[in-house]
Amino acid sequence: MGNSLAAGSAPTPLGRTHHPCLTWKIHDFSAMPMGQDWPINCAPFVFSGYRWFLSLTPLHRTIPFLSVPYVALSLGIARGRGCLGLEPGVVMAVEYEFSIYNHSDHQYYGCKATHNFDVMHFYTKKECLIPLKKLLKSPDFLAEDCCVFGVDILKMDVIFPEEMAIVVEKSAAAVQNLFIQKLPYIKWTYGVTIGNFLEQFTERFVTSKFELDGQKWYFGIYPCGNRYSNNCLSLFLHLDGSDKAPNEYGKLVELTLSILDEKQGKHFTRKTQGLVVFADKCQWGWSEFIPLTTLFDPSRGYLVGSSCTLKAEIVVVGSYS
Structure with a gap:
């Protein structure tokens, strides 16, 4: 489901992206726990009538234990009736862009992907953005220990039970600020x-x-x-x-x-x-x-x-x- 990276493949070079519908600012980024290939979720946000989650994995490897660790993103959608979620039996094709903000030129850079969502496949695969080592040493992407990520949802189509395009909202972008706590937790x-x-x-x-x-x-x-x-x-x-x-x-x-x-x-x-x-x-x-x-x-x-x-x-x- 989706066109995410195959294990061991080289990440797609970053290109300039749209302004995201969700901007996620992570402060004190270097204090984030990074010992495992585990995701970190943003707070839920609502877009085009659905509840979404952006997930960050700061230590993702395309080949476990062998390849260079990358900072990667994935996108999730809520499930179930009554919570702005995807209902059972519905399959929705979504085109989206993940991005990371360059503080030097004030532009977002990232990659585009697609995924077919249903209640059993409610998270996309992880898309690599930048090597973790490079990010931690880059004043362009990590300024004053703050890193900014984004996602823009470009197109949504219900492909089952019937083909139907969903109007993608172009409302004001949501902004979230996450402040990482210093030890002890x-x-x-x-x-x-x-x-x-x-x-x-x-x-x-x-x-x-x-x-x-x-x-x-x-x-x-x-x-x-x-x-x-x-x-x-x-x-x-x-x-x-x-x-x-x-x-x-x-x-x-x-x-x-x-x-x-x-x-x-x-x-x-x-x-x-x-x-x-x-x-x-x-x-x-x-x-x-x-x-x-x-x-x-x-x-x-x-x-x-x-x-x-x-x-x-x-x-x-x-x-x-």
Whole structure:
């Protein structure tokens, strides 16, 4: 899906691009965690009636462990009804441009690509922009430890269930500022015990809200899984930002969710492969968090009677404004 780089191929030379529909300014760029080939997401932005995500990988290799690490971008679209997302069964072809800003000549440079989006392919492949080593030494692209990336969505066509062009908006461009935190990072932890878990074995339920950093949060649980899972429990952490303007409250975090083992202490844990953003009304988690056979295994301590304990750990790496 799409025309992104084949493994090991040479990146396309950068060319001058359009002014982006989203400008993403990353301050204190050199303080960004770069130890893994993991993506870092921008806060969600709305364009032409859909909710999008721009994702940055500062240490991407076209051949794992062998090739020169590149700074790369990918583009994602939200899934599901009611959240400005792509609905199941729809396939949409999108033409877009990724870019990086040259502070010296005040121009954006990048590359053009295409991708067919559906609910199972909601992120493009990574497009290499510039070698990380070159970027970190370049006053053109890294000025006062600030690097600016962009994406412009040029064309959108629904190719299934019927061919239909979508009018691409040319409204004012969105601008996001991400400020990377210096070490040590702030860490939040919260746990909740659901005493009547089996009695709530419905399509979906949520826990009571709790407060962290002056904001309300809650867990969303699909005991039998949501539409994207197969015989697994789905678990998400939600930020209730309904009383905030979009991007008024935004944190770049590493998220860990756990179901605690009350018998042996061998907790079932999943951690994000990269950094994600909580902003506005937002959720992050896993559709296939834990297989139901594992959850109900009597030799484990995930369910004690009808009681189940969930825990969230949030490491704050940056903030948005």
